Structure formats: C-alpha cells, structure tokens
Amino acid sequence: MLRSMYSGVSGMKGFQTKLDVIGNNIANVNTTGFKSSRVMFKDILSQTSAGATAPTDERGGANAKQIGLGVSIGSIDTLHLAGSAMTTNNPTDLRIDGNGFFAVALTADAEGGNIFLTRAGDFHVDGAGNLVNSDGMFVLNTGGGAITVPQGSSFSIGSDGVVTMRDAEGEVTTDNQIARVVVPNPEGLEKAGGNLYRVGQNAMGPDAEELDLTAEGELNVAAGSIVAGQLEMSNVDLTDQFTEMITAQRGFQANSRIITTSDEVLQEVVNLKR
Structure with a gap:
C-alpha cells in the first residue's frame, strides 16, 4: 500500500x-x-532509503534520503495566561492578580490527595458559615482548614487573603487567611472538571511532598494579590x-x-x- x-x-x-x-x-x-x-x-x-555519506578528498558527501x-x-x-477581569462587587467573588491558585477540598480537614486547585473565585457562604465554591467544596486557609464566618459577623477579604471579621460587639478577628498556591509548572496540572485542577506528577518539583499553602516570602509575591469583588474570566x-x-x-x-x-x-x- x-x-x-x-x-x-x-x-x-x-x-x-x-x-x-x-x-x-x-x-x-x-x-x-x-x-x-x-x-x-x-x-x-x-x-531512510539511503544513508548519508561523509565527504572525502576524492568525493563529496551525500545527504540521507528519508x-x-x-x-x-x-x-x-x-x-x-491571565483572563480578563469582570467586576461584580460581590464580596465573595475573588480574583488572583498573579500566578497563584485557590485551594479547595471536599472535606474541611483536607489532606494532600484531596486538595484541588482553581482560578475560579466565585465563592459563597453556606448555611454553616463556611466559604465554599459553587459545588460546596471548602475554600482552604493557609493552615489547611476551612474558612468559617460566624453568623452575625460582617467580613471583608484583603489583598493578602486575610479575612477580617467584625462581630456584633465590634470585636475584630483576623485569624483566617485564604491560601494561595504557587505551582512551579502550571502546565503539569491536570484538569479535573468543575474548574478544578489536580496536581500531576510533573507539576511539582522532585523534592515537593505536598502543596505549600502558606505562600510566604518570594512565593507570596509570585502568588499575587487577591482582588475582592472581581472574577477572572476565560482566557x-x-x-x-x-x-x-x-x-x-x-x-x-x-x-x-x-x-x-x-x-x-x-x-x-x-x-x-x-
């Protein structure tokens, strides 16, 4: 043939x-x-139908035929690549202006294998006061736990991800900080559906045992700042x-x-x- x-x-x-x-x-x-x-x-x-021959003093060389x-x-x-920003003015809509990812999990006490990454920051507060995504997955803080807003508290989210809460008595707490994860090779992430990414074998370095949710020092700069009231749209x-x-x-x-x-x-x- x-x-x-x-x-x-x-x-x-x-x-x-x-x-x-x-x-x-x-x-x-x-x-x-x-x-x-x-x-x-x-x-x-x-x-290859004919191999290459080297030139000699008596005869020139010939290229291979392939x-x-x-x-x-x-x-x-x-x-x-970053998508365009859409302003919603919804305080739980978050956009990362940088290379970081939000970390979400099916359970509040998530471990490495149960953590997913996402750039979609359309979050909500559920009936128990937990900050979750549209599928009910918990948004994780830098300690790997869930972010909970007590009933009756007003709250705001800063550019560093710190959740500032003020209760009815006016007491202010800043215990929670939304995690921003930096991945050395984002192209190594595997799409898991639902705007989520699973950390593949080629996404992290050979010495990385688990995701770093703290994003301290240089990683904090690379992760970028959080913009409340905006969403990142498709690129x-x-x-x-x-x-x-x-x-x-x-x-x-x-x-x-x-x-x-x-x-x-x-x-x-x-x-x-x-």
Missing part, C-alpha cells in the same frame, strides 16, 4: 484532535477561570480560535484529498491487468 495513504490518515486524526480541543475552548469562552488549550504536532519517524511517515500529537498544552480568544478552526478544517480536507488521490493511484495499478 502507498505510504501517502497512511500519512493522510495520521493527518486526519491529528486535525480531528485539534478540532476537538478548539471546540472545547470555544464552548468555555464564558467559563470563569478557564484556561484554553492548544495542540502541537510532531512528525512520525521517517523511513521519507516521512505522517504526523502525531506532540502535546496538548494548557495556556495559563479564550475567539479570534484565534476561529482562525485555528479554519486552519484545522483545511488541513483535514487536504489530508482527506491525499487519501483520495492515493486510492485513485491504487485503482490505476489494479487496472494494469486489463
């Missing part, structure tokens, strides 16, 4: 994956804290996505034409017996 036919098949599969990623990006154009993805291609191992065998997916990258650029969609569509069509042409050539070979 012709190599070009299999190359065309690999190209169609690759561009189909690219269209899948683009479709997901466009579907999440209004998703809070969503980070777009992109597909990068790489060529498949080439077949025939490519198609394309495959090199990577699917998540682009952790999807529709102009780029539709341009990439056109490119992927034409690439898919061109590869299908390769298969059609290869089929016509094979048909001519079969007809030689007439």
Whole structure:
C-alpha cells in the first residue's frame, strides 16, 4: 500500500484532535477561570532509503534520503495566561492578580490527595458559615482548614487573603487567611472538571511532598494579590480560535484529498491487468 495513504490518515486524526480541543475552548469562552488549550504536532519517524555519506578528498558527501511517515500529537498544552477581569462587587467573588491558585477540598480537614486547585473565585457562604465554591467544596486557609464566618459577623477579604471579621460587639478577628498556591509548572496540572485542577506528577518539583499553602516570602509575591469583588474570566480568544478552526478544517480536507488521490493511484495499478 502507498505510504501517502497512511500519512493522510495520521493527518486526519491529528486535525480531528485539534478540532476537538478548539471546540472545547470555544464552548468555555464564558467559563470563569478557564484556561484554553492548544495542540502541537510532531512528525512520525521517517523511513531512510539511503544513508548519508561523509565527504572525502576524492568525493563529496551525500545527504540521507528519508521519507516521512505522517504526523502525531506532540502535546496538548494548557495556556495559563491571565483572563480578563469582570467586576461584580460581590464580596465573595475573588480574583488572583498573579500566578497563584485557590485551594479547595471536599472535606474541611483536607489532606494532600484531596486538595484541588482553581482560578475560579466565585465563592459563597453556606448555611454553616463556611466559604465554599459553587459545588460546596471548602475554600482552604493557609493552615489547611476551612474558612468559617460566624453568623452575625460582617467580613471583608484583603489583598493578602486575610479575612477580617467584625462581630456584633465590634470585636475584630483576623485569624483566617485564604491560601494561595504557587505551582512551579502550571502546565503539569491536570484538569479535573468543575474548574478544578489536580496536581500531576510533573507539576511539582522532585523534592515537593505536598502543596505549600502558606505562600510566604518570594512565593507570596509570585502568588499575587487577591482582588475582592472581581472574577477572572476565560482566557479564550475567539479570534484565534476561529482562525485555528479554519486552519484545522483545511488541513483535514487536504489530508482527506491525499487519501483520495492515493486510492485513485491504487485503482490505476489494479487496472494494469486489463
């Protein structure tokens, strides 16, 4: 069979994956804290029909003759670029102006394996006074526990994540600070659905045993400040996505034409017996 036919098949599969990623990006154009993805291609191992020869005093060198065998997916990258800010004036809507992530967990006394990261700061106060996300997961403080606002208290959240609470008697407490987590390699985070990220094996350094919720010193600067009353919107650029969609569509069509042409050539070979 012709190599070009299999190359065309690999190209169609690759561009189909690219269209899948683009479709997901466009579907999440209004998703809070969503980070777009992109597909990068790489060529498949080439077949060498003649090797290279080195030049000598009597004869010049010759380059190798290689025939490519198609394309495959090199990577699917998540682009952790900041999304635009949307002002809501809701005191529990939070946006991180920096590289940090909020930490949330299913239980108030979360441990490393139960902690998820998110850039979506649309938080709420539940019936028990806990600060939670839209799915009821607890927003964690720097000590790894839940943030609780006692009933009857007014509160505000500062740029450093400190929750200032004032009770009916006017007493002020600042015991809670919202955790901001810095990840060395954000592209190593794995999307877990619900605007959440799971810490993958390549997200942290080899010596990191668990997430650092304190973000002290230099990490505190890298984590960024918290802006109350704002949300970070999706970083999807529709102009780029539709341009990439056109490119992927034409690439898919061109590869299908390769298969059609290869089929016509094979048909001519079969007809030689007439």
